[in-house]
Amino acid sequence: xxxxxxxxxxxxxxxxxxxxxxxxxxxxxxxxxxxxxxxxxxxxxxxxxxxxxxxxxxxxxxxxxxxxxxxxxxxxxxxxxxxxxxxxxxxxxxxxxxxxxxxxxxxxxxxxxxxxxxxxxxxxxxxxxxxxxxxxxxxxxxxxxxxxxxxxxxxxxxxxxxxxxxxxxxxxxxxxxxxxxxxxxxxxxxxxxxxxxxxxxxxxxxxxxxxxxxxxxxxxxxxxxxxxxxxxx
Amino acid sequence: xxxxxxxxxxxxxxxxxxxxxxxxxxxxxxxxxxxxxxxxxxxxxxxxxxxxxxxxxxxxxxxxxxxxxxxxxxxxxxxxxxxxxxxxxxxxxxxxxxxxxxxxxxxxxxxxxxxxxxxxxxxxxxxxxxxxxxxxxxxxxxxxxxxxxxxxxxxxxxxxxxxxxxxxxxxxxxxxxxxxxxxxxxxxxxxxxxxxxxxxxxxxxxxxxxxxxxxxxxxxxxxxxxxxxxxxx
DNA sequence: TCAAAAGTGTTCAGCTTACACCCATGA
DNA sequence: TCATGGGTGTAAGCTGAACACTTTTGA
Numbered sequence: 001x002x003x004x005x006x007x008x009x010x011x012x013x014x015x016x017x018x019x020x021x022x023x024x025x026x027x028x029x030x031x032x033x034x035x036x037x038x039x040x041x042x043x044x045x046x047x048x049x050x051x052x053x054x055x056x057x058x059x060x061x062x063x064x065x066x067x068x069x070x071x072x073x074x075x076x077x078x079x080x081x082x083x084x085x086x087x088x089x090x091x092x093x094x095x096x097x098x099x100x101x102x103x104x105x106x107x108x109x110x111x112x113x114x115x116x117x118x119x120x121x122x123x124x125x126x127x128x129x130x131x132x133x134x135x136x137x138x139x140x141x142x143x144x145x146x147x148x149x150x151x152x153x154x155x156x157x158x159x160x161x162x163x164x165x166x167x168x169x170x171x172x173x174x175x176x177x178x179x180x181x182x183x184x185x186x187x188x189x190x191x192x193x194x195x196x197x198x199x200x201x202x203x204x205x206x207x208x209x210x211x212x213x214x215x216x217x218x219x220x221x222x223x224x225x226x227x228x229x230x231x232x233x
Numbered sequence: 234x235x236x237x238x239x240x241x242x243x244x245x246x247x248x249x250x251x252x253x254x255x256x257x258x259x260x261x262x263x264x265x266x267x268x269x270x271x272x273x274x275x276x277x278x279x280x281x282x283x284x285x286x287x288x289x290x291x292x293x294x295x296x297x298x299x300x301x302x303x304x305x306x307x308x309x310x311x312x313x314x315x316x317x318x319x320x321x322x323x324x325x326x327x328x329x330x331x332x333x334x335x336x337x338x339x340x341x342x343x344x345x346x347x348x349x350x351x352x353x354x355x356x357x358x359x360x361x362x363x364x365x366x367x368x369x370x371x372x373x374x375x376x377x378x379x380x381x382x383x384x385x386x387x388x389x390x391x392x393x394x395x396x397x398x399x400x401x402x403x404x405x406x407x408x409x410x411x412x413x414x415x416x417x418x419x420x421x422x423x424x425x426x427x428x429x430x431x432x433x434x435x436x437x438x439x440x441x442x443x444x445x446x447x448x449x450x451x452x453x454x455x456x457x458x459x460x461x462x463x464x465x466x
Numbered sequence: 467t468c469a470a471a472a473g474t475g476t477t478c479a480g481c482t483t484a485c486a487c488c489c490a491t492g493a
Numbered sequence: 494t495c496a497t498g499g500g501t502g503t504a505a506g507c508t509g510a511a512c513a514c515t516t517t518t519g520a
Contacts, residue, residue: 014249017319017330056328060319084317084332086250086293095289097250099317099330169499187501188483210498211490402472420474421510443471444517 013053016095019064020051020137022082022102022144023072024127025110026161031127031177033141034072036120038134048134049141050122051098064101071120077105078160082144090136098136102144104160128180152178156198159218167206167213168193246286249328252297253284253370255315255335255377256305257360258343259394264360264410266374267305269353271367281367282374283353284331297334305355306347311393312336315377323369331369335377337393361413385411389431392451400439400446401426 023034035047050071054063061079069075079101086097125131127145130138152158158174172189176182193199200219205212256267268280283304287296293314302308312334319330348355358364360378363371385391391407405422409415426432433452438445 014328014330016247016249054319054330057321059321060317060330081317084293084314086287086332088290088292095247097247097287097293097330097332099319167499185484186499187485190500192482208491208498210492210496211500213499400472418510418512419472420512423473425509441471441518443469443519444473446472 011058012056014056017097017099018051018053019060019067019099019101020049020140021064021068021079022049022100022141023068023074023077023105024102024144024148024161025105025107025124026174026177027107027124029173029177031145032124033127033130034074034122035125035131035133036071036118036122046134047123047125047131047137049100049137050120060099061101064099064103068103071118072122073111073118074103074105074109077103077109078157079103082140082147085136085140087136098140100140100144102148104157106161106163108163149179156196156218159198162218165202165204165215165217167208167215168199169213171199171216244291245289247289250330250332251284251286252293252300252332252334253282253373254297254301254312255282255333255374256301256307256310256338257335257377257381257394258338258340258357259407259410260340260357262406262410264378265357266360266363267307267355268358268364268366269304269351269355279367280356280358280364280370282333282370283355293332294334297332297336301336304351304353306344306351307336307338307342310336310338310342311390315373315380318369318373320369331373333373333377335381337390339394339396341396382412389451392431395451398435398437398448398450400441400448401432402446404432404449 025032025034034050036050037045038048039045050067051064052067052071054060058066060081064079065075068077068079080103082100082102084097084099088095090096090098127141130141133141148157152175158171158178161174161178162171168190169186171193172184172186175189176184198219199216202215202217204215206215258265258267267283269283270278271281272278283300284297285300285304287293291299294312297312298308301310301312313336315333315335317330317332321328323329323331360374363374366374381390385408391404391411394407394411395404401423402419404426405417405419408422409417431452432449435448435450437448439448
């Protein structure tokens, strides 16, 4: 990922390509996505993924970073390219190819004041109860969710959705919410996380309904990607 | 993947986006890629991935299929989108975003007469000894190889590179060439392939230097993708 | 009868899964 | 003292890696 560069006021834009970003977070035991409001031609509001045009001298990554910052107030988060959607009729008004990204942000890094300063009015929605979306954005979201679920199983991107400090139970909850799977065994989950050496305990505890839970943080030196186990051969 | 549609002579093209296809095959125990010749401004020849512009009414997939057919003579093969390359300076003459695809073809499906009818003069090159390439096509190839290696481990795409009939030894060779790894154990490889139920024996044999080898073919009803085993959690 | 390549069986270590159990706290 | 949730140990069964072995052909 490149560093972000300033964009001149007078810049020209690519005509056929845009970027859109699927920004996920975990809030109140729910997987949520950030959507912005767009005014339809008839004055009705509808929901859209943040995104927009690409400057002639701007990389795709930078365009995604810039639109994310301007429309949602979120900066400096995990971001990667997802897929490029280019069906001829995906936008009935004009032929536009969309380079989709997905991004992950921890809930404790969301700053309400920055968000509310955005004219696009960014709002969080549960992935499991989505409003009607413009164009093919519902399909983009569906694809992003599939990829997030795959990715979480062979890499440690779940880190990017957790706050600084968390309990192992909270980490397990995160996996269960994203995978929509309540069947993870507590003991085995903890053993695997411990043996993977991806977290370290800190000297404080979180009060709960019963025995207080040890707090952990992610180790700074962790390898984010782990090579998947071979199936074939 | 959509079905291919004819393209009108008078069609308009997108200005900022092109597609390029990395077409792999296995020939003489080597992983090879198909490149086409392009004339430079100074009259020198250089090598390029097949590809080109996208019609205003054409899907990205169709554009990839069309350019592949026109420039290499190959049709009806496995094809999937890879990544979109969009650095501002990747083409110094003009800002162009490139949607890269990768495709796999079995060597016995290559038709020399069709290929030689292509003015682009398609030629096969070993992935392990590449000529100088235009723009950022070397980086695209590198990325395609990485993805092919990952994909071969959690899915059965190696099928797409094999002829109709093959021995288990030949299949093992394919894996070893692609992974650039000579350490696969024969007995374990066979056991895994057999238990995965992805091939079935046919009633003929291939003569070899020693005992003749049983021929196999892939089962028609095979699930191509296998979900990767979880690492986390 | 020997080299070459196909094809099989067995063992052992390490991992996954399931489940039972103990610990610390607040009401 | 009991409910609640945190935290741990262990046995059974499966998987993967290593390697030795048998079989079938042509020269």
